[in-house]
Each structure stands twice: as structure tokens, then as C-alpha cells.
Amino acid sequence: MTADISKKLKTAEVEKISHIDYFKIAISVDCVIFGFENKELRVLLIKSDLEEFAGKWSLLGDLVKVDEDLDSAPYRVLRQRTGLDDVFLQQVGSFGAINRHPSGRVITTAYYSLINIRNHKLEITDNEVHWHSLKNLKDLAFDHKQIIESCLQRLRIQIMDEPVIFNLLPEKFSLRELQDLYQAILGIKLDRRNFRKKIALKNWLDDLDEMEDDVPHRPGKLYKLKTGLKKNKLIEAAEKVK
Amino acid sequence: MTADISKKLKTAEVEKISHIDYFKIAISVDCVIFGFENKELRVLLIKSDLEEFAGKWSLLGDLVKVDEDLDSAPYRVLRQRTGLDDVFLQQVGSFGAINRHPSGRVITTAYYSLINIRNHKLEITDNEVHWHSLKNLKDLAFDHKQIIESCLQRLRIQIMDEPVIFNLLPEKFSLRELQDLYQAILGIKLDRRNFRKKIALKNWLDDLDEMEDDVPHRPGKLYKLKTGLKKNKLIEAAEKVK
Numbered sequence: 466m467t468a469d470i471s472k473k474l475k476t477a478e479v480e481k482i483s484h485i486d487y488f489k490i491a492i493s494v495d496c497v498i499f500g501f502e503n504k505e506l507r508v509l510l511i512k513s514d515l516e517e518f519a520g521k522w523s524l525l526g527d528l529v530k531v532d533e534d535l536d537s538a539p540y541r542v543l544r545q546r547t548g549l550d551d552v553f554l555q556q557v558g559s560f561g562a563i564n565r566h567p568s569g570r571v572i573t574t575a576y577y578s579l580i581n582i583r584n585h586k587l588e589i590t591d592n593e594v595h596w597h598s599l600k601n602l603k604d605l606a607f608d609h610k611q612i613i614e615s616c617l618q619r620l621r622i623q624i625m626d627e628p629v630i631f632n633l634l635p636e637k638f639s640l641r642e643l644q645d646l647y648q649a650i651l652g653i654k655l656d657r658r659n660f661r662k663k664i665a666l667k668n669w670l671d672d673l674d675e676m677e678d679d680v681p682h683r684p685g686k687l688y689k690l691k692t693g694l695k696k697n698k699l700i701e702a703a704e705k706v707k
Numbered sequence: 708m709t710a711d712i713s714k715k716l717k718t719a720e721v722e723k724i725s726h727i728d729y730f731k732i733a734i735s736v737d738c739v740i741f742g743f744e745n746k747e748l749r750v751l752l753i754k755s756d757l758e759e760f761a762g763k764w765s766l767l768g769d770l771v772k773v774d775e776d777l778d779s780a781p782y783r784v785l786r787q788r789t790g791l792d793d794v795f796l797q798q799v800g801s802f803g804a805i806n807r808h809p810s811g812r813v814i815t816t817a818y819y820s821l822i823n824i825r826n827h828k829l830e831i832t833d834n835e836v837h838w839h840s841l842k843n844l845k846d847l848a849f850d851h852k853q854i855i856e857s858c859l860q861r862l863r864i865q866i867m868d869e870p871v872i873f874n875l876l877p878e879k880f881s882l883r884e885l886q887d888l889y890q891a892i893l894g895i896k897l898d899r900r901n902f903r904k905k906i907a908l909k910n911w912l913d914d915l916d917e918m919e920d921d922v923p924h925r926p927g928k929l930y931k932l933k934t935g936l937k938k939n940k941l942i943e944a945a946e947k948v949k
Contacts, residue, residue: 474758477809484810487770488733491726492803492814516716528729531812535803559801559816561734561777567719568726570773572734574801 493566493573494538495526495609496554497616498547500582501633505598506649507582508613510605511546512593517567518606522597524613526573539576548588552578557616565608573607577616579632599649620650628669631690639677639685640664669694735808735815736780737768737851738796739858740789742824743875747840748891749824750855752847753788754835759809760848764839766855768815781818790830794820799858807850815849819858821874841891863893870911873932881919881927882906911936 481488498509510522525546529538539554554576561572582596599617602610624630624647633646644660664670670688677684723730740751752764767788771780781796796818803814824838841859844852866872866889875888886902906912912930919926 473756474761475756476758477811480757481810484733484770486773488811489730489773490732490734490771491729492732492734514715514717515722516718519716528726529732529803529814531728531731532805534805535801535814556800558798559777561771561816563774563776568723569719569730572771572777574803 489570491569491571492529492535493526493571494529494535494542495524495573495575495612496539496543497524497557497575497577497613498543498549498552499577499579499616499620499633500585500596501646501649502582502596504645504649505600506646507596507598508602509547509587510595510597511591513606515567515606521604521606522595522602522609523606524575524609525594528571535574546589546591546594549580549585552580552585554578555619557619560608560612562608573612575612575616577619579620579629581633581635583635617650624650628667628690628694631669637673637675637687637689639687641682641685643688731812733811733813734771734777735768735813736771736777736784737766737815737817737854738781738785739766739799739817739819739855740785740791740794741819741821741858741862741875742827742838743888743891744824744838746887746891747842748859748888749838749840750844751789751829752837752839753833755848757809757848763846763848764837764844764851765848766817766851767836770813777816781816788831788833788836791822791827794822794827796820797861799861802850802854804850815854817854817858819861821862821871823875823877825877859892866892870909870932870936873911879915879917879929879931881929883924883927885930 475483496509500507500509509525511525513519513521513523525542527538527542527545529535533541536556540550543552543554544550555578557575557577559572559574563570565571565573587594599613602613604610605613620629630643630646630650634642640661643664644655644657647660648655669690671691673687673689675687677687717725738751742749742751751767753767755761755763755765767784769780769784769787771777775783778798782792785791785794785796797820799817799819801814801816805812807813807815829836841855844855846852847855862871872885872888872892876884882903885906886897886899889902890897911933913933915929915931917929919929
């Protein structure tokens with residue numbers, strides 16, 4: 466290296482001192498946990514503990530510690546608030562409008578996940594954590610409504626290409642349940658015949674040769690996701706954003 | 708609201724004071740600008756000005772100002788460093804490993820874009836900004852190699868579904884050029900016949916009824932992207948991450 470070029474260089478310490486005012490931002494993470502129950506897509510919310518948002522609901526989130534990896538923080542939040550520790554969280558995006566947080570400059574990174582409400586028992590210590598139907602979300606704290614919409618948008622794209630949707634269903638399910646779930650996520654009614662044709666083309670399902678029982682309609686055949694597909698596909702989904 | 712619940716609430720100010728140590732993080736943005744030239748995918752890099760990374764190349768980036776929206780910052784960086792102000796930047800993800808920056812805790816949000824190198828003349832004031840072939844990227848500063856790989860991964864997924872790839876080509880192009888570009892991005896050789904069949908199925912192109920001239924091989928037909936498709940599809944791509 467010539468002396469000419471090295472003259473322009475500065476140390477990391479000088480860089481920090483000359484930009485000390487920039488090191489005044491806090492980062493939070495927010496978890497958008499989707500579940501499916503009674504034909505409705507739901508999201509896990511907690512009552513805000515800020516006076517400015519009294520009575521409003523917010524996502525499960527927290528500030529990132531200075532000595533904590535960004536991508537580890539949402540797992541900590543989820544574990545502390547719900548006891549869940551076997552859920553894969555996918556980063557969706559960061560939200561950083563200047564005035565989004567009343568405490569000062571806080572930029573948040575949102576993560577989302579899909580869980581089967583019946584299989585994942587939440588160990589909720591805080592009785593203000595609840596599943597909410599996406600259909601009638603009232604005013605939420607912060608920009609959390611926008612964040613949920615972004616995650617929903619990501620989910621809508623992802624369920625077309627990858628078998629991630631099966632994380633929301635029990636192991637055995639009928640095509641009727643699967644269609645109900647697609648409809649809940651996409652927010653539209655699907656034609657039964659077209660839907661079944663398209664799902665068959667994906668080649669995701671094994672016919673279990675069993676029928677539903679104890680249902681208030683004509684029992685349908687039961688299916689499960691092909692062995693090995695679910696886990697691999699979730700890992701692939703992770704690779705895509707990492 | 709009952710007194711019982713309001714007891715738990717705190718003001719945003721109290722929240723900040725009790726978490727003042729958390730407000731010590733800086734946020735940066737990094738721009739991954741892809742271009743295509745001589746059958747190679749390229750990325751725009753700048754020599755690092757940090758002593759710790761002497762001689763290494765890095766992405767175009769900067770710290771986010773305390774009074775600047777996160778999503779505005781990469782546009783400022785790009786304008787200041789290259790004069791480009793008509794480029795759409797898509798957020799890809801945030802990178803926040805604890806020790807990724809030698810100055811202290813800096814989390815970065817990465818944005819990517821695709822530009823036609825010939826159509827976008829860079830007004831580069833800093834002679835240390837250059838296009839680099841992705842094939843032989845040496846050691847980069849920070850975690851910038853990982854960030855470029857994440858953006859490339861996003862690009863590979865996106866070019867399968869949406870006509871964003873045409874941002875890298877001149878207005879008129881041959882199917883040979885288009886195949887070269889897909890090959891450069893995917894890093895694999897494609898079968899000419901299969902490629903042409905699949906592209907035809909996408910219904911993205913208009914045949915211009917013109918032939919290439921001045922080429923060192925048999926002239927091919929020229930095509931352009933169907934009118935209206937490019938801009939709309941880029942906006943849609945934006946919607947997907949916002």
C-alpha cells in the first residue's frame with residue numbers, strides 16, 4: 466500500500482468517536498406468531514405496558530441487548546414470554562420510521578413464525594397474552610399493524626411455493642381443512658375443484674387411507690405431509706433470508 | 708380501565724431511562740448494487756477507509772442519522788457516492804452479529820438493486836469505487852461477503868417469478884444475452900432449448916422483429932420486455948418487503 470492511500474484511513478476507534486451521536490439508537494425485535502383455529506388465522510399479541518398505548522395490543526417484542534446477536538433476540542423473547550423453544554423464526558424486515566417509538570429512536574426487526582395452536586401449549590406467565598383473529602385487529606401499539614401486514618404478505622407469497630403452511634395444521638388433516646387455511650391466509654374464497662387440482666400438482670401430500678371422524682359434515686380423507694418434506698423446506702426457507 | 712391494570716403501565720420516558728444502556732447501538736445501511744457486463748454479474752464496491760480493513764473492499768454504506776428514516780438512508784448513500792437517484796432499492800435483511808463492526812455495536816440493514824451498467828453513468832467522486840465480478844471476490848471488509856451472498860440468494864429466487872432481471876439488460880436484447888445473464892446469476896449452465904421454452908411460457912417478452920448487428924456470432928432476434936411489465940413488477944417487488 467502506498468503512503469498516499471493509508472493517509473485516508475482511520476481507525477475504528479476514531480470512526481466511533483467522530484460518530485458518537487450515531488450510537489444512540491436502540492434496536493428491538495418483534496415476533497409475529499401466526500396460528501390457525503376455528504377457520505381463522507390468528508396472531509399472538511400482548512397488552513402494551515406503555516401509558517402512551519394504554520389498552521392497546523402489541524407484538525411480543527423487546528429491546529436487543531448490547532451483547533446479544535440480533536437473530537438470537539427473538540428466540541429469547543419467545544421463550545421468556547410463552548415458553549416456546551422449538552419454533553423457527555424467519556426474519557422478515559426492519560422498520561425504522563423516525564417517530565415510530567415514543568421512547569426515542571428505536572428501529573425494530575420483525576420475525577415471523579407459524580405454529581399449530583393445539584400442539585404448542587403456551588406457558589404464559591403474563592395473563593395479557595392472547596391469540597387474536599387477524600380479521601378484527603383493532604388499533605395496535607406502535608407500527609405493529611403495518612408489521613403484521615408485511616409478515617402476512619410474506620406468508621402469502623411463501624405458501625405458494627413451499628410447504629410451510631403445514632406448520633399451522635395438525636399432523637393429519639383433510640383437504641377441506643387445508644383449503645380453509647389457504648382461504649384464511651389469502652383472504653379469498655377458492656374454488657374447491659381448482660384448489661384440489663393445484664395441491665395435487667405440488668406433490669406435497671401422502672394419502673393416509675383414513676377418514677375423518679366426529680365431524681359435522683361428510684367425513685373427508687385424511688392426508689399428511691410427505692415425510693422429510695416439512696423440515697427440509699423450513700430449513701430452506703431459513704436459508705433464503707440468512 | 709381498572710386501577711389494577713394501569714398500575715403496571717409506565718411512560719415512554721420511564722421506559723427509556725430504565726433502558727438507557729440499550730440506546731447505544733448504531734445502525735448502518737449497506738447497498739448491494741448488481742450490474743451485468745461481459746457475461747459477468749458484478750457488484751459495486753468501495754475501498755474501506757478503516758485501518759482495520761486496510762486494502763479491503765466494502766459495500767457502499769453509511770451510518771443512519773438519528774433523524775433519518777431507515778429506508779431513506781440507502782438512497783442518500785447511493786446519491787452521495789454515485790450520483791444515482793433513479794434506482795429502486797429493496798430491503799433484504801438486517802445483520803447483527805455482536806462483533807461484526809470494530810467500532811462497536813453496529814447493526815446493518817442491507818438493500819439491493821439491479822442496474823444496467825451502460826445506462827447508469829456513475830458520477831463517482833471517489834476513485835476507489837469500482838464494479839467487481841462476483842466470481843472472484845476477495846476477502847471483503849466486515850461481513851459484507853455474507854451480505855452479498857444473501858442478496859444474491861434473494862435475487863436467484865426473485866428472477867424465477869418476476870421480470871426483475873430486465874433491469875440488468877439494455878432495452879433491446881437477444882435470448883442469448885438473457886440466457887447469459889440467467890447463467891451468471893444462477894451460477895450454472897442452462898440448456899438452450901429448455902431455457903427458451905421456459906422463457907416463452909412466462910410471456911414476458913415482445914419480439915421486436917429486428918436482428919442483432921455487429922456481433923461476433925450468428926445474429927439473433929431482438930426482444931424487449933412487454934410494455935408496462937417492468938415498472939409494475941418492480942413496484943410489486945417493493946410491496947412484498949414493505
